[in-house]
Amino acid sequence: MSEYYETIIVGGGPAGSSCAWKLKKQGREVLVLDKESFPRLKLCAGWITSKVMEQLEFTPEDYPHSMLKMKTQIYVPPFSFPVFASWATPWRKDYSIRRIEFDHWLLQRSQAPMKTHQVKKITKQGEHYIIDDQYECKYLVGAGGTGCPVRRTFFPNQRDPKKLMLTLEQEFEYPQRDNKTHIFFADHGLKGYSWYVPKGNGFLNIGLGGLSSYFVGSKTNIRSHFQWFLRDLVKRELLDDKISQELKPSGHGYYLFSKQGEVKQNNCFLIGDSAGLASVDLGEGICPSIESGLLAADAILGNCQYTKKAISRFSLNRFWSWIIKPWQIPILEVL
Numbered sequence: 274m275s276e277y278y279e280t281i282i283v284g285g286g287p288a289g290s291s292c293a294w295k296l297k298k299q300g301r302e303v304l305v306l307d308k309e310s311f312p313r314l315k316l317c318a319g320w321i322t323s324k325v326m327e328q329l330e331f332t333p334e335d336y337p338h339s340m341l342k343m344k345t346q347i348y349v350p351p352f353s354f355p356v357f358a359s360w361a362t363p364w365r366k367d368y369s370i371r372r373i374e375f376d377h378w379l380l381q382r383s384q385a386p387m388k389t390h391q392v393k394k395i396t397k398q399g400e401h402y403i404i405d406d407q408y409e410c411k412y413l414v415g416a417g418g419t420g421c422p423v424r425r426t427f428f429p430n431q432r433d434p435k436k437l438m439l440t441l442e443q444e445f446e447y448p449q450r451d452n453k454t455h456i457f458f459a460d461h462g463l464k465g466y467s468w469y470v471p472k473g474n475g476f477l478n479i480g481l482g483g484l485s486s487y488f489v490g491s492k493t494n495i496r497s498h499f500q501w502f503l504r505d506l507v508k509r510e511l512l513d514d515k516i517s518q519e520l521k522p523s524g525h526g527y528y529l530f531s532k533q534g535e536v537k538q539n540n541c542f543l544i545g546d547s548a549g550l551a552s553v554d555l556g557e558g559i560c561p562s563i564e565s566g567l568l569a570a571d572a573i574l575g576n577c578q579y580t581k582k583a584i585s586r587f588s589l590n591r592f593w594s595w596i597i598k599p600w601q602i603p604i605l606e607v608l
């Protein structure tokens with residue numbers, strides 16, 4: 274006998290927990306399955322915008338963990354000094370959080386029951402979905418990130434390989450040298466950017482991401498870029514040389530938004546990274562994950578259709594759309 278729930282969400286990251294939060298708020302029955310027990314590590318720089326908080330109806334004061342308001346400096350070659358700083362856009366509010374804390378809090382806040390279970394096999398029988406012969410549901414939501422088993426089973430050709438972002442990063446405890454965030458675009462020719470993101474509680478996240486097509490076509494690889502980046506940070510006195518030599522970064526891939534590919538089939542939905550929705554200008558994935566999770570919940574509640582068109586493709590144009598719409602640039606692709 275399998276356990277029945279009206280909706281089962283595979284994956285308890287920001288996409289899955291947002292969808293669960295909205296459904297639970299409307300009194301609907303939902304179960305979240307995640308292969309990890311929370312709190313769990315998630316590779317991510319942990320930059321969130323105020324839109325994330327607006328969508329999930331909380332303020333920085335409601336958040337029980339550390340949230341640092343970001344003071345960002347942006348570097349673009351050939352200049353070695355920042356060409357843009359966030360004080361020039363005072364209406365923008367960006368924050369850094371630690372994903373290990375943020376994702377756990379969002380999941381708890383959703384009040385959805387969660388079971389630790391690695392989903393392997395999903396079948397459709399009539400109107401229902403059966404998961405590993407143990408769980409059964411009417412609505413199935415794939416929120417399992419890049420390797421989501423729901424996507425693999427029902428949307429095998431959903432991805433555009435040209436939109437794959439490769440990353441390498443590490444988050445570690447580091448007495449703050451500088452509380453500013455530093456973003457280096459096209460560093461050493463990278464089709465992407467490197468980041469130095471301090472967190473509020475003495476942690477630092479450093480890493481870089483670039484389109485995989487760049488690494489395939491160039492003579493360098495992502496680890497060489499990481500080493501160059503570390504050397505630059507040491508030179509700028511943002512990082513201690515000894516610590517830079519001890520770092521062991523990890524990698525992960527995720528997909529930028531592409532018009533190609535469906536995100537809904539019958540009562541099965543793909544949200545967040547499983548659908549490949551990160552913004553094409555900055556590779557921001559948390560906000561589109563939340564946006565898609567809430568939209569999928571609305572579709573389950575019968576309030577709207579769930580399509581990709583309703584999800585923002587750009588991070589910057591949210592603030593500038595009325596000025597720069599004609600020049601919206603998928604920065605990561607044109608670097």
Ligand SMILES: Cc1cc2nc3c(=O)[nH]c(=O)nc-3n(C[C@H](O)[C@H](O)[C@H](O)COP(=O)(O)OP(=O)(O)OC[C@H]3O[C@@H](n4cnc5c(N)ncnc54)[C@H](O)[C@@H]3O)c2cc1C
Pocket residue numbers: 283284285286287288289306307308309313315316317318319320321390391392393416417418419420421422440441442480525526527544545546547551556557558559560562
């Ligand atoms: C290095 C790096 C830096 C980034 N920095 C930022 C940033 O600063 N700001 C930003 O907005 N975005 C950033 N992103 C993108 C962002 O992290 C993702 O877009 C976001 O986490 C997607 O959320 P999600 O809920 O879709 O997936 P995830 O957060 O990946 O959650 C998926 C969940 O599914 C679970 N799961 C997977 N497989 C199974 C299975 N078989 N069975 C059950 N559970 C399963 C996993 O355990 C996981 O908990 C970054 C990404 C990387 C890799």
